[in-house]
Amino acid sequence: MAAAMLMMAGIAMAQGMMPIPVDEAVRMGKLENGLTYYVRHNDYPEHRVNFYIAQRVGSIQEEESQRGLAHFLEHMAFNGTENFPGNGVIDYTRNLGVEFGRDLNAYTSTDQTVYNINDVPSTRQSALDSCLLILRDWSCGLLLEDEEIDKERGVIHEEWRLRRSAQQRMLENCLETLFPGSKYGQRMPIGLMSVVDGFKYNELRDYYHKWYRPDNQAIVVVGDIDVDYMENLIKTYFSPIVLQPNAAQVVDEPVPDNEEAIIVVEKDKEQQFSIIQLMFKHDPSTREEKQDVMYMVEDYAMDLISEMYDQRLREKAQEADCPFLQAGTYNGNYLGMSANKEAFVFYCLPKPDMANEALQAVMVEALRASMHGFTAGEYERAKAEYLSRLEKTYNERNKITNEVYGRSLIANYLEGEPIPSIEQEYQIVNMLAPNIPVDLINQVLPELIPQNEHNMVVVNFNQEAEGKVYPTVEGFRSAINAARASDIEAYVDNTKNEPLMTVMPTPGTIVSEKKGDKFDYTELTLSNGAKVILKKTDLKENEIRMEAESKGGSSLYGKEDYANLEMFDAVVGMSGLGAFDNTELTKALAGKQANVDLGMSTCYETLSGKSTVKDLETLFQLTYLTMTDIHKDEKAFNNLMNQLSTMLKNKHLDPNSAFSDSVSVTLSNHNWREKPFDESDIANVNLDRIMAIAKERTANAADFTFYFVGNFDEQLIREYLCQYIASLPANASRENYNNVQEYALGKVLNHFTRKMETPKAMSYMFWYNLTEPYSMRGQILASMAGQLLDKVYLQKIREDAGAAYSASAFGMQRRTGDLNQTMVIGVVPMTPEKSDLALSIMREEAANLAKTVDAASLTDIKEVMIKDYNTSIKENSYWMNVLTEWVGRGNDDHTGYEEMVNSIKPEDVSAFMRNVVLAAGNNVEVVMLPEQ
Numbered sequence: 001m002a003a004a005m006l007m008m009a010g011i012a013m014a015q016g017m018m019p020i021p022v023d024e025a026v027r028m029g030k031l032e033n034g035l036t037y038y039v040r041h042n043d044y045p046e047h048r049v050n051f052y053i054a055q056r057v058g059s060i061q062e063e064e065s066q067r068g069l070a071h072f073l074e075h076m077a078f079n080g081t082e083n084f085p086g087n088g089v090i091d092y093t094r095n096l097g098v099e100f101g102r103d104l105n106a107y108t109s110t111d112q113t114v115y116n117i118n119d120v121p122s123t124r125q126s127a128l129d130s131c132l133l134i135l136r137d138w139s140c141g142l143l144l145e146d147e148e149i150d151k152e153r154g155v156i157h158e159e160w161r162l163r164r165s166a167q168q169r170m171l172e173n174c175l176e177t178l179f180p181g182s183k184y185g186q187r188m189p190i191g192l193m194s195v196v197d198g199f200k201y202n203e204l205r206d207y208y209h210k211w212y213r214p215d216n217q218a219i220v221v222v223g224d225i226d227v228d229y230m231e232n233l234i235k236t237y238f239s240p241i242v243l244q245p246n247a248a249q250v251v252d253e254p255v256p257d258n259e260e261a262i263i264v265v266e267k268d269k270e271q272q273f274s275i276i277q278l279m280f281k282h283d284p285s286t287r288e289e290k291q292d293v294m295y296m297v298e299d300y301a302m303d304l305i306s307e308m309y310d311q312r313l314r315e316k317a318q319e320a321d322c323p324f325l326q327a328g329t330y331n332g333n334y335l336g337m338s339a340n341k342e343a344f345v346f347y348c349l350p351k352p353d354m355a356n357e358a359l360q361a362v363m364v365e366a367l368r369a370s371m372h373g374f375t376a377g378e379y380e381r382a383k384a385e386y387l388s389r390l391e392k393t394y395n396e397r398n399k400i401t402n403e404v405y406g407r408s409l410i411a412n413y414l415e416g417e418p419i420p421s422i423e424q425e426y427q428i429v430n431m432l433a434p435n436i437p438v439d440l441i442n443q444v445l446p447e448l449i450p451q452n453e454h455n456m457v458v459v460n461f462n463q464e465a466e467g468k469v470y471p472t473v474e475g476f477r478s479a480i481n482a483a484r485a486s487d488i489e490a491y492v493d494n495t496k497n498e499p500l501m502t503v504m505p506t507p508g509t510i511v512s513e514k515k516g517d518k519f520d521y522t523e524l525t526l527s528n529g530a531k532v533i534l535k536k537t538d539l540k541e542n543e544i545r546m547e548a549e550s551k552g553g554s555s556l557y558g559k560e561d562y563a564n565l566e567m568f569d570a571v572v573g574m575s576g577l578g579a580f581d582n583t584e585l586t587k588a589l590a591g592k593q594a595n596v597d598l599g600m601s602t603c604y605e606t607l608s609g610k611s612t613v614k615d616l617e618t619l620f621q622l623t624y625l626t627m628t629d630i631h632k633d634e635k636a637f638n639n640l641m642n643q644l645s646t647m648l649k650n651k652h653l654d655p656n657s658a659f660s661d662s663v664s665v666t667l668s669n670h671n672w673r674e675k676p677f678d679e680s681d682i683a684n685v686n687l688d689r690i691m692a693i694a695k696e697r698t699a700n701a702a703d704f705t706f707y708f709v710g711n712f713d714e715q716l717i718r719e720y721l722c723q724y725i726a727s728l729p730a731n732a733s734r735e736n737y738n739n740v741q742e743y744a745l746g747k748v749l750n751h752f753t754r755k756m757e758t759p760k761a762m763s764y765m766f767w768y769n770l771t772e773p774y775s776m777r778g779q780i781l782a783s784m785a786g787q788l789l790d791k792v793y794l795q796k797i798r799e800d801a802g803a804a805y806s807a808s809a810f811g812m813q814r815r816t817g818d819l820n821q822t823m824v825i826g827v828v829p830m831t832p833e834k835s836d837l838a839l840s841i842m843r844e845e846a847a848n849l850a851k852t853v854d855a856a857s858l859t860d861i862k863e864v865m866i867k868d869y870n871t872s873i874k875e876n877s878y879w880m881n882v883l884t885e886w887v888g889r890g891n892d893d894h895t896g897y898e899e900m901v902n903s904i905k906p907e908d909v910s911a912f913m914r915n916v917v918l919a920a921g922n923n924v925e926v927v928m929l930p931e932q
């Protein structure tokens with residue numbers, strides 16, 4: 001790969017080799033003990049700071065007797081450190097409004113372990129100092145106490161159980177075959193439960209001291225900080241750490257090449273459908289190569305190749321006789337596990353019993369491009385798309401988040417990824433792209449898709465069932481050979497060379513305009529009666545959001561349309577517009593950042609869309625066409641129905657979907673509208689009927705309110721409104737919705753057992769009131785009640801009882817149609833042996849919350865809510881929501897929010913829990929246990 005790219009770039013760039021510049025805003029350095037650090041100032045979001053520590057070690061460093069310890073250690077970082085004993089890390093950061101699991105988290109993979117503390121308020125310097133101290137403790141000051149280790153064994157065991165899906169089981173089965181002669185074959189980070197349950201305390205401490213060392217670590221701090229101050233503080237905290245002499249070195253674990261294809265076929269009873277991956281392994285660029293501009297060329301080429309393949313495969317899948325339902329490509333670390341080997345991957349969902357044919361068809365497409373190349377037209381579209389995405393990022397360069405910067409600095413440390421500024425990247429790519437013709441891209445393909453089995457890997461997962469015939473290694477090999485032997489012709493690119501709209505409608509006018517009573521918006525009435533709400537913001541330089549809604553929705557239709565209502569959004573979404581079918585439309589929109597979706601909820605039909613400043617007119621054209629001329633696309637519809645039938649055929653085999661189906665059926669009191677969509681419903685989906693419903697729902701623009709929020713030009717948007725919205729058909733009728741929603745009343749228990757491959761237990765509990773009117777205060781109280789219960793569950797069920805890996809709860813108040821819902825919901829995937837205990841804690845603690853509320857917990861929760869509020873008011877989506885609630889439903893969810901949150905006292909929450917949530921007496925419990 002690299003060789004061809006070298007040549008390519010040599011031709012492309014007259015100047016020859018050129019190093020990729022490093023973003024000047026990044027302060028980086030290395031301490032004498034080998035610790036690397038990165039500090040960057042960033043103002044988005046305002047007054048927030050992210051802290052990370054990255055270790056270039058993971059499960060690959062484990063010995064056979066230590067399998068699972070790298071990940072175990074990661075958990076122990078939250079169970080006692082020198083300066084933050086016990087739950088100190090979690091408790092301290094919670095005080096800052098930092099939520100464990102969301103803002104405070106970590107992950108362990110085969111060759112890296114990364115911890116983060118995100119969104120720390122920068123208002124108190126001492127808080128920032130303390131967060132850096134937590135990083136120091138993580139780097140070398142974990143307590144690793146006996147009793148804390150013992151408490152965590154159960155938690156990890158439950159995490160293993162929770163993650164043990166059909167795919168996980170199959171991957172573990174074949175991992176050694178996929179990594180022959182490599183430790184990667186035996187180092188799944190979750191490890192062995194025999195090790196987790198029984199390792200000796202010192203083994204964990206040994207791993208910690210051996211591998212967590214300054215020369216394997218990087219500190220990253222990004223946000224609203226004084227860079228000099230932070231750099232000095234890093235030096236103060238981390239320089240005293242002594243690097244032990246003769247420390248063990250991190251050595252890359254190789255992933256050997258294979259000359260003969262590796263083919264694995266696996267099956268599992270809970271797998272729902274068959275999937276095939278065809279991979280071509282190749283070496284990644286070295287750290288040195290990644291510092292050269294060529295690497296950006298390679299990255300660009302790979303992105304475009306994948307994009308062009310995807311487009312062809314999508315188009316192919318719509319042909320009636322295509323043996324696969326869906327297919328696509330990506331390039332990445334081999335099996336997502338090893339940074340030492342990459343793979344270009346084709347994945348596909350074969351039609352039932354057509355695995356060989358599907359693999360052959362995908363291989364033919366792989367070869368078609370490598371033999372005949374991509375066409376200039378395909379390349380131009382993919383390039384336009386790539387450049388327009390880059391331009392969008394560039395135009396919003398002041399809104400790059402701490403998280404995005406943080407992750408790229410970590411990737412620089414761990415994988416040597418370049419870190420140019422967005423200005424530099426934009427400039428380099430725009431200089432290179434015009435000089436890279438499609439021929440150069442095509443020259444790379446034969447190297448990516450070789451003519452022999454060199455580095456080829458085929459992985460196939462199947463649903464296991466009695467009497468079923470599975471694909472075989474020989475069958476797959478023949479399919480590959482048949483593809484090679486077949487007569488492959490060049491691709492023909494069918495496109496429509498015409499604008500989206502050829503005939504412009506006669507424009508209407510704006511008949512009235514007035515300032516809104518609050519929130520600084522303008523209300524317009526158009527000549528056809530449509531109402532428009534405009535709110536100009538500069539929250540993002542390059543974003544305009546649109547929503548439109550009208551009362552009615554699926555509530556106006558009866559049971560005979562059940563299947564059509566369920567599939568409405570999906571079918572409309574894959575239709576074409578105007579003269580363009582789905583495939584032609586995708587091609588026509590290449591390089592444009594604008595989209596519009598028509599959807600239907602119970603009480604409303606809605607349009608929602610988004611565009612850049614430049615593509616605003618396209619957004620308006622898409623809106624006009626969606627409301628007047630949806631293109632019925634039979635091919636795309638049939639493909640969608642075939643996909644659904646394969647996906648749904650074995651849905652019941654997955655315990656999780658069986659459980660969530662039970663939840664919605666029980667909660668809705670078996671109302672047909674909430675019935676889970678099954679395979680047997682597919683026959684009742686009718687394309688013509690859906691097109692007719694769509695026409696009905698969009699026939700009257702005067703019944704819609706259109707909302708625009710973002711950085712639009714005031715003059716231009718008025719021209720577009722007249723041209724494309726005021727010209728929409730309309731009439732004088734006004735619709736309302738029917739109140740069709742239903743909930744189970746009283747106490748309803750649905751406890752059931754089922755047979756499972758890995759025994760799991762799951763419980764949902766709902767407490768709710770359907771009469772309390774919606775208000776901002778009610779919404780705040782319900783949310784607080786849910787968060788309080790969440791904290792208690794985590795402490796009592798996970799930490800104290802070891803009865804679950806995760807235990808959570810949340811609360812909300814909302815209004816759908818005229819129905820008010822105030823709810824508190826507990827969600828706990830339990831340890832089967834301890835399910836009685838977990839269930840009784842769930843019930844007791846909900847009842848306890850109605851008696852007393854912990855004042856300190858409530859203070860922490862307020863901190864989080866106010867912090868979240870201050871972050872979200874910087875988003876256009878927040879204001880869109882405020883406006884649709886206010887103009888559309890008369891709810892003001894914004895004014896006085898902060899004061900309201902601060903005014904709530906502990907006794908207010910317990911009174912709300914007692915008098916509203918529990919007093920209504922509605923309580924649904926759905927519990928699934930493994931069959932013995």
Ligand SMILES: [Zn+2]
Pocket residue numbers: 071075159
């Ligand atoms: Zn974990």
